[in-house]
Amino acid sequence: MPSMTTSKVSRWDQHGREHVVHVRKSGVRRQLSCATCDWCRAVQFLPWLKAEEHLAEAHQATVDPTAA
Numbered sequence: 001m002p003s004m005t006t007s008k009v010s011r012w013d014q015h016g017r018e019h020v021v022h023v024r025k026s027g028v029r030r031q032l033s034c035a036t037c038d039w040c041r042a043v044q045f046l047p048w049l050k051a052e053e054h055l056a057e058a059h060q061a062t063v064d065p066t067a068a
């Protein structure tokens with residue numbers, strides 16, 4: 001599980017390209033912004049899950065570079 005201090009979620013696609021969604025704290029919400037496209041969203045719950053969903057759906061990036 002990602003820690004609460006994680007400030008970004010990065011995934012690689014099948015071509016080895018890295019896609020990053022940055023997570024910024026904004027009051028009780030987290031502001032998500034994708035570095036690859038212009039997607040951004042404010043979410044209150046499970047920001048990392050939302051980031052992973054975006055990376056998978058928009059960029060087919062599902063490989064976690066931090067996984068052993």
Ligand SMILES: [Zn+2]
Nearest residue numbers: 034036037039
């Ligand atoms: Zn994106």
